[in-house]
Amino acid sequence: MEFFTIFPSWLLTTALVLFAFFMFLNTLRSNRSSITAPKLPPNPPKLPIIGHLHKLIGKPHHQALWELSKEYGPIMLLHIGSKPFLIISSPAMAKQVLKTQDHIFCSRPLSKAAKRLTYNYLDIAFSPQSDHRKEKRKILVSEFLGPKRARSFNHVLVMEIESMVRVLSSHPANTEVNLSKMLLEMVKEVVCKVGFGKTYRGETINGSSWEEILEEAVVMLKGSLSDNFSWVGETFDIISGWNRKLERCYSNLDAYIQMIVDDHNSHKIAEISEDEKDFVHRLIELSSMENASNHQLTKEDVKALIMNVFTGGIDTTVVAMEWAMSEIARSPRVMQKLQNEIRNNTGRIDNVNELDISKMIYLKMVVKEALRLHSPAPLLIPHECSSHCQIGGYDVFPGTTTVINVWGIGKDPSTWGENAAEFYPERFENLEVDSGGNFEMLPFGGGRRSCPAINTAPTTVELVIANLLYWFDWELPDSLKNKDLNMEEEGSLIIHKKVPLCLVPTKHIWED
Numbered sequence: 001m002e003f004f005t006i007f008p009s010w011l012l013t014t015a016l017v018l019f020a021f022f023m024f025l026n027t028l029r030s031n032r033s034s035i036t037a038p039k040l041p042p043n044p045p046k047l048p049i050i051g052h053l054h055k056l057i058g059k060p061h062h063q064a065l066w067e068l069s070k071e072y073g074p075i076m077l078l079h080i081g082s083k084p085f086l087i088i089s090s091p092a093m094a095k096q097v098l099k100t101q102d103h104i105f106c107s108r109p110l111s112k113a114a115k116r117l118t119y120n121y122l123d124i125a126f127s128p129q130s131d132h133r134k135e136k137r138k139i140l141v142s143e144f145l146g147p148k149r150a151r152s153f154n155h156v157l158v159m160e161i162e163s164m165v166r167v168l169s170s171h172p173a174n175t176e177v178n179l180s181k182m183l184l185e186m187v188k189e190v191v192c193k194v195g196f197g198k199t200y201r202g203e204t205i206n207g208s209s210w211e212e213i214l215e216e217a218v219v220m221l222k223g224s225l226s227d228n229f230s231w232v233g234e235t236f237d238i239i240s241g242w243n244r245k246l247e248r249c250y251s252n253l254d255a256y257i258q259m260i261v262d263d264h265n266s267h268k269i270a271e272i273s274e275d276e277k278d279f280v281h282r283l284i285e286l287s288s289m290e291n292a293s294n295h296q297l298t299k300e301d302v303k304a305l306i307m308n309v310f311t312g313g314i315d316t317t318v319v320a321m322e323w324a325m326s327e328i329a330r331s332p333r334v335m336q337k338l339q340n341e342i343r344n345n346t347g348r349i350d351n352v353n354e355l356d357i358s359k360m361i362y363l364k365m366v367v368k369e370a371l372r373l374h375s376p377a378p379l380l381i382p383h384e385c386s387s388h389c390q391i392g393g394y395d396v397f398p399g400t401t402t403v404i405n406v407w408g409i410g411k412d413p414s415t416w417g418e419n420a421a422e423f424y425p426e427r428f429e430n431l432e433v434d435s436g437g438n439f440e441m442l443p444f445g446g447g448r449r450s451c452p453a454i455n456t457a458p459t460t461v462e463l464v465i466a467n468l469l470y471w472f473d474w475e476l477p478d479s480l481k482n483k484d485l486n487m488e489e490e491g492s493l494i495i496h497k498k499v500p501l502c503l504v505p506t507k508h509i510w511e512d
């Protein structure tokens with residue numbers, strides 16, 4: 001009896017212990033397998049050492065990545081060297097990164113050029129996420145892009161447009177003008193006047209013009225080999241002269257920015273009236289104020305913010321205008337319809353201003369359509385994943401650089417229909433799509449790292465286009481047919497036309 005009672009309890013205990021032990025082992029194994037075998041996004045076969053680098057050679061990156069996404073889907077994991085890159089190519093996936101999980105993807109990857117050119121990550125655009133960065137973004141919005149400065153910005157913009165119209169009016173009849181160059185000079189003058197108080201026209205630093213300094217800075221910010229290939233890349237950066245180039249670029253950019261700061265320090269800011277203070281005056285003033293929030297601006301912060309206005313505000317805006325004018329010039333139907341809207345709305349006036357364009361529905365559609373087809377920053381600025389999460393059911397790990405192909409998303413026939421590649425502004429007539437909140441087109445990015453000029457930059461572009469089309473009829477140079485206008489793209493972070501836009505303006509004659 002005793003045996004029968006003792007034996008089962010002994011057996012039961014042993015069985016229970018063994019069961020618990022196997023369960024424990026099983027849990028351990030399944031935990032380990034979920035760590036060692038996460039569900040990674042699809043990825044093409046890669047080569048040793050270089051990873052997927054060879055897949056990106058020979059074409060602009062946004063185009064090569066779009067081709068790959070057609071084969072591997074809207075979320076891919078690539079490796080450049082040992083560094084993981086998540087490539088996003090659909091509105092649904094972009095929404096997960098830029099909205100649903102924006103808090104995880106709102107940082108930026110570190111890079112040697114960004115570190116140097118942003119005074120050790122003190123800027124807004126290229127620095128990792130931090131509270132101090134967020135404060136500076138607020139300052140840029142309130143002191144440069146917000147309503148406080150809007151009046152002076154629009155005033156200067158209209159004056160500069162008038163001056164460009166004067167130059168164009170005196171241009172010999174039936175000859176072409178380099179519109180790309182004129183737009184670049186005009187936007188630079190506006191940004192410098194509003195932001196820094198004067199145009200800095202003709203200033204050079206160590207023999208380099210501001211255009212050269214700006215262009216070089218944007219190219220360097222694309223990154224270096226050592227960002228992805230650690231010590232091999234570092235060796236290459238030294239041998240190829242990349243490091244030297246970065247130092248030269250930094251010292252030119254810094255000297256240019258220092259010149260602007262020195263100009264502002266040369267008078268007492270307290271004696272300048274509020275209306276006369278430009279953005280840099282305000283930054284210097286803020287840097288000298290006691291700040292309860294522990295986010296006081298340092299001298300380097302001030303310089304990094306000037307750098308952001310310089311590198312973020314000029315090229316992007318010019319490129320948007322350049323592509324819009326290119327599309328309009330090769331579509332006489334759109335040009336005619338747009339001119340009718342502008343001229344019928346205004347009648348004969350001295351200039352088309354912000355109030356006039358607020359009524360021009362077709363103009364807004366034209367600019368939107370140009371931004372859809374030609375996002376100035378086709379891959380945005382790379383974001384970085386800061387903690388383990390899932391996107392589209394796939395695991396994404398911290399430190400993954402995340403690239404959103406807004407260029408591809410903007411052209412996808414599955415979103416935009418069979419005529420996706422066509423410049424057809426009327427598509428927006430029945431579409432509730434704006435340039436920010438919808439993920440079908442994202443020329444200004446989205447979420448916490450979206451462009452802070454998202455509400456103001458489109459108006460700047462519209463105002464310039466409206467004036468150019470109000471005053472002039474535009475034709476392609478002699479031998480060119482509409483479809484022959486060169487629309488090739490060039491650039492890295494910002495994509496401009498490979499061949500500058502040259503057009504023939506004819507001043508519009510009003511019938512009495």
Ligand code: HEM
Pocket residue numbers: 124125126137140308309310312313314316317320375376377380381382383442443444445446448449450451452453457458461
């Ligand atoms: C048509 C004109 C413009 C376009 C298309 C444009 C586009 C963009 C894009 C795509 C981004 C990256 C967004 C992301 O990574 O998610 C960006 C960021 C930024 N843009 Fe613009 N931009 C324009 C004008 C301007 C202007 C006038 C300024 C003025 C200073 C500016 C300042 C910035 C800054 C500071 C950032 C970084 C934002 C952050 O990381 O928090 N942009 N812009």
